Structure formats: structure tokens, C-alpha cells
Amino acid sequence: MDDIVWDAPEFEHQERGIFWYYAVGAIAIILVLLALWQGNFLFAVFALVAGTTLLLVGQNHPPHHRITFAGRVITIGKSGSYPIEDFSGFVVHESRQMSNEWGKVLLRPKRRFRLYFPLMVPPGKIGQVKDHLDAHMPELEHEPSLTEELVKFFKL
Numbered sequence: 001m002d003d004i005v006w007d008a009p010e011f012e013h014q015e016r017g018i019f020w021y022y023a024v025g026a027i028a029i030i031l032v033l034l035a036l037w038q039g040n041f042l043f044a045v046f047a048l049v050a051g052t053t054l055l056l057v058g059q060n061h062p063p064h065h066r067i068t069f070a071g072r073v074i075t076i077g078k079s080g081s082y083p084i085e086d087f088s089g090f091v092v093h094e095s096r097q098m099s100n101e102w103g104k105v106l107l108r109p110k111r112r113f114r115l116y117f118p119l120m121v122p123p124g125k126i127g128q129v130k131d132h133l134d135a136h137m138p139e140l141e142h143e144p145s146l147t148e149e150l151v152k153f154f155k156l
Contacts, residue, residue: 004069004128008120009062012102014152016058024054067119069132074107076119084136086110087117091142092130094123105129108140116142 028051035044065077072084091106103126106116121129133139144152 003071004125004132005066006122006125007064007066008102008122009064010120011062011118012104012120013062021055021058024051024058027051028054069129072136074119082117084133087137089138089140090133091116091140092126094126105133106142 028047031047031051032044035041035047065079066075067077068075073081074084075081086109087107088110089108091108093104093106101123103121103123105119105121105126107119108116119129130139
């Protein structure tokens with residue numbers, strides 16, 4: 001089987017409008033003022049740092065990594081190689097038909113208390129990746145959790 005190689009962003013970038021930045025700033029200011037009014041200076045500092053961090057991180061675009069499926073090893077950029085045996089199954093979230101959006105493959109680790117390992121996959125490679133993974137592990141059912149839905153809704 002040939003290697004499957006593509007460049008992908010580390011995470012799905014959420015485009016945020018100017019309203020998002022104003023809302024985050026307003027909420028942070030309200031929390032700081034409320035904390036100061038209550039005399040809780042530690043929470044005021046926390047709210048200020050959290051609001052500033054959200055505003056700064058919200059501007060960042062994800063770095064791209066080269067992802068390679070070669071035999072029984074998955075290599076992601078320079079961050080490392082992962083044997084396929086470390087995963088017990090996978091989930092494929094395809095983009096809508098006739099769309100240029102990225103799909104997503106979630107790999108489920110065998111170790112307990114580990115989160116699914118997400119990989120962004122371009123529309124033209126999803127079939128190849130699915131076939132490759134089908135040969136090594138079962139496909140699983142996965143419904144997004146409430147946390148995942150809230151993160152996507154609030155564009156965090």
C-alpha cells in the first residue's frame with residue numbers, strides 16, 4: 001500500500017467577526033469590575049488574563065503539519081510518530097458534498113483517560129485514509145459531546 005501524505009492545519013480555524021472580540025472584551029471587563037466590587041482581587045486578575053488570552057489566541061491561525069500514513073505508522077510533522085496499534089478505532093466526519101471544507105478523522109487511543117486524536121483531512125483524501133484505517137482497526141460511532149458543540153458554537 002502506498003503512503004498517504006498531506007499537509008493539514010493543526011485545528012479547525014473559526015473565523016471570528018468584530019462582534020466576537022467586542023463581546024469577549026465586554027465580558028472580561030464586566031467580570032473584572034464585578035470582582036473588584038466584591039473585593040476579590042485574585043479573580044479580577046484571572047478575568048483580565050483570561051480575557052486578554054482569548055483575544056490574543058483568537059487571532060492566531062493554526063500551524064500546518066505534514067501528515068503521513070505509512071504502513072502501520074502515522075507521522076505528524078515533527079511532533080512524532082504513532083504506531084497504529086496505539087489506537088482502538090476511528091471515526092470519520094466528512095465535509096458536506098460539493099464542499100471544499102476539511103474532513104476530520106478522530107482516532108481513539110487504547111489507553112484510558114485519553115481524548116480522541118483529531119486529524120484534519122482534505123476532501124480528496126478522506127476515502128484513502130478511511131480505507132487505510134479500515135484495514136487496521138474498526139470504524140466507531142461517535143456523537144459530538146456537549147462541550148464540543150459549545151466550543152464550535154462560541155468559536156473558541
